[in-house]
Amino acid sequence: MTAQYQVIGDVAVISMHNPPVNGLSHATRLGLTDGLNRANADAAVKAIVVTGAGKAFSGGADIKEFGTDKALAEPNLLSVIRALELSPKPVVAAVHSVAMGGGLELALGCHYRIAAPGCSVALPEVKLGLIPGAGGTQRLPRVIGVEPALNMIVSGEPVKAELLAQIPGQKLFDKMAASPESLADEALVFAREMAAKHADGSALPLVRNLPCKHPLGDAYFQFARNMVKGMSKNYPAPAKCVDAVEAATKRKFDDGMLFEREIFINLMWTPECRALRHIFMAERATSKIPDVPEDTPQRAIKNVAIIGAGTMGGGIAMNFLNAGIAVKMLEMKQEALDCGVGVMRKNYEAQVAKGKLKADKFQQRMDLLSTTLSYDDLKDADLVIEAVFEELGVKEKVFKQLDTVMKPGAILASNTSTLDVNAIAHFTKRPQDVVGMHFFSPANVMKLLEVVRGADTAKDVMATVMGVAKKIKKTAVVSGVCDGFIGNRMIEQYSRQAGFMLDEGASPQQIDKAVEKFGFAMGPFRMGDLAGNDIGWAIRKRRATEQANLRYSKTADLLCEMGRFGQKTGAGWYDYQAGKRDAIPSALVQEMIDKHRATLGIALRKISDEEIVQRLVFALVNEAAHILEEGIASKASDIDMVYLTGYGFPIFRGGPMHYADQLGLFNVVAAMQRFAANPYDDASFWKPAPLLAKLAAEGKTFN
Ligand SMILES: NC(=O)c1ccc[n+]([C@@H]2O[C@H](COP(=O)([O-])OP(=O)(O)OC[C@H]3O[C@@H](n4cnc5c(N)ncnc54)[C@H](O)[C@@H]3O)[C@@H](O)[C@H]2O)c1
Structure with missing residues (x-):
């Protein structure tokens, strides 16, 4: 009792x-x-x-x-x-x-x-x-x-x-x-x-x-x-x-x-209630790392340094300032610092104007921020987060420099989206202190933080970073090292399916509408226009040499060749009017897609909204099953949290894994077998991941 x-x-x-x-x-x-x-x-x-x-x-x-x-x-x-x-x-x-x-x-x-x-x-x-x-x-x-x-x-x-x-x-x-x-x-x-x-x-x-x-x-x-x-x-x-x-x-x-x-x-017993209860438990479970006990001592984090005051650096800094933690930002040039600080100031001013932030609080936050051009000024920071250009060579320079100046025991984190955190760790002589902290854009708004655990990352570093995440009010999910970590590795398969469906006969707006009706905040093409289509383009170019056999629809590259990078260039998958964000279907893009289809020699067909949603969501699920099996994620509910907090997956559906569980994995596998029979799709991808096949055969669930 x-x-x-x-x-x-x-x-x-x-x-x-x-x-x-x-x-x-x-x-x-x-x-x-x-x-x-x-x-x-x-x-x-x-x-x-x-x-x-x-x-x-x-x-x-x-x-x-x-x-x-x-x-x-x-x-x-x-x-x-x-x-x-x-x-x-x-x-x-x-x-x-x-x-x-x-x-x-x-x-x-x-x-x-x-x-x-x-x-x-x-x-x-x-x-x-x-x-x-x-x-x-x-x-x-x-x-x-x-x-x-x-x-x-x-x-x-x-x-x-x-x-x-x-x-x-x-x-x-x-x-x-x-x-x-x-x-x-x-x-x-x-x-x-x-x-x-x-x-x-x-x-x-x-x-x-x-x-x-x-x-x-x-x-x-x-x-x-x-x-x-x-x-x-x-x-x-x-x-x-x-x-x-x-x-x-x-x-x-x-x-x-x-x-x-x-x-x-x-x-x-409604699906919505099950989903919400699942999320309630899943959220609490994210901080539990199987081999890192909850009482693992944490390192004290009193001041933070951030390298790079660009899109991500500024947003990341705001999280710490909001939590009352002092931040020092380093850039290569004074102009870059001024520009970065200016953007942060504007963000805060917008909050003040909307009545979401009191003017004195705004000042208190800005007072916690300082800037520098010299690495020497960072040596006392307890945690440094690197957010410089996504190039291994640039990261190498930064981490080698950090290794020489930072005090012993400081945590060295990288915000890289795609690069190998283990390689980055070995640019230093203290790989145990290196970890990935993958924030999502806009970093001051998005709840998700993937904490990327390198092969050598110390347990107390993991415990500390998970604790820091809580302080800055992020939902932190641990990911192992792999290309794209949990979230972007899965979205890759989702995007590939979206591209294939364009080739097969669907329009960007049909696909977006179907996915948005399912409950996603945004369909894949509107999302691409918001994030910038050039980012994926650069990644595909890099992969073209590494994974030459991975097939994509060419439409996304053709779009970028047209200079249509998305909202930032005023045109992407959709047209945009100056100063507005409404996505207007584009005749030019449709013409590009039609021309490309003609080169493929496949019979166009009408794809149902149901097929659209299933191919996109089950692509996430199958890749996630591989991710679980490889131990990149330690539990299915973590994957759900990544998608709910970082990718706009509908809350009332509980995340991709919960959703698949509720449908029944047997049915999910059956659908994959149908997709594999489509001659234009990637049959080898649709081979159910061994874990998924096993659970489906046993009538079990992920969660
Ligand atoms: N933009 C996103 O949506 C996003 C999301 C998650 C992670 N990331 C990752 O965050 C990192 C930064 O991305 P971003 O979008 O902020 O880029 P960005 O180009 O907006 O900013 C990078 C900043 O780093 C500075 N910089 C470059 N080299 C430097 C050096 N050696 N020392 C100090 N400063 C240096 C640049 O002057 C620039 O201001 C990348 O690794 C990227 O993959 C980006």
Whole structure:
């Protein structure tokens, strides 16, 4: 059992104790009901306080139990809350730090609530594709009113107790403690007062008995439904939140509870909810590296140096400045420094103009930035990140120089997208200190960071870089060394398929539309125009010598030969009007594609949107299976996180591996066999990776 029981004078205190956030696991629930029984059986106890030990009142359901028998095993949360309501002795919830989801629902089942200042409460279930399932939709409107409650339930966002306490007539908090430190003592005093108040046997107050009405009734809920329409496009839960809260205003309490339960259980098995729950777990799992224990000591990172103030260098620097870490940037020429700093300044100014950043914060950040032309000035940095031109020769010069100046123990990182991190490490005499930190563009915005582990990278370097990533709010995923690492190696196969489909008869806009309808933020051609088609062109030229047998559609090269590099040149796969980003289908590009098709001698055909999506997504999946098998990624969920946070894969589909798992790997393999039979496609690529073939044959999944 994971709750502590203590009697202080005539008050029993039950403290949930399930670190880190007192998740309401089966054992915690047992601890609560056990404590309640003991308190009610003890004649010396007059009142009961329920609270949380450590850092939280309660973070809510224990997500580790989701989908297992334990989640619903008695006493389930509904039974615990019912037991609290039925306690003949007054029960006071002493809420501090956070009360989330089931934690707040538990507090709402108590007779009284006292809150510590600064604590926040939330019903975040919607973020997992659910609605609150233990009375939250029925009780919260009764204590803070229908509108504030629905706002909290639909957004899932935490709200500070002080703010809620200001709502006129609110019954969520009966009392605010003077300080977090005094909460425990004040709760005891308050519990004794309530025991005295009810010594005459008067009924204890229950949230379920409070009225629940909205003065505008149906009109308000119609309005609320319109409001959630936008956010509900690919998610069923927000609209269901409205239904459930409406039921609180129209049905008897117990009927409303049954209605909420039914919705909750139905949502639990929707693909969207499965995807969101998968992501929740996957995100937490990214920081776990199989052979690097979580308690591995980390090196102190107090100041950071960045080499190169170009597109990436500036964006990378902003991450550290935002986190309050000092940055020194080095360039070859003063003009390049001035230009780089100017771009950063502009980015911040745009944030200030939009009200997203306060002017004083902007200044504080800029004050943490300094620049230099001399390597000597970098020698005290704890971490240096190189973001110079993507040429091995240039990297060699930089790393040799770093090796001579940097203090022992400094971490030397490269932001290379495609070059061999092991080769870079061996430009130094300290390959154990070298690691890849592959940021995505724009680096101050994109969540993804691939941490590339070289053959010699020390474990504490890995632990430190993963810790740094957390500080700068990145989703860090570990990748082994290979061409393109996890993300770009997979996108390569995706792009090849997109090219083949152009040759076979699809247009760029048809392919983009199909993929965007599937849920991707952007189709492959719009993406190419945004990132710059010349980048892929350069990579293909390099590969032409290394991997001469890898076949591509020639259209992408022909496009670049036309000088159509994308938005930056005002023309790419699409036409662009000056100053606008709208992609306009291009007659010139279509002519180029038609001419090229004529040289191929293949019969053009109409390709269905379904085939487009499958060929693109399964290309990712098959390459990912190789990546897993080779140990480049240590788990399938890491690959999902790469695609969700770096490549615009639709969140509600949970990532390519989760999506394939949900379709059934057997079906994925069957589709690959069909694609392999297409004489124009690359049959050898469509041979399922051995891991995929094996899992499909065994009826298993990646995740
Ligand atoms: N642009 C992207 O989308 C992207 C994404 C991820 C990774 N990367 C990688 O990041 C690195 C930088 O790319 P970028 O797009 O910022 O390039 P960029 O051309 O915008 O910037 C490179 C900067 O490095 C400076 N530089 C070159 N040699 C130098 C040296 N010896 N010492 C100091 N400064 C030097 C240049 O003056 C220039 O300002 C590359 O390795 C690239 O592959 C780029």
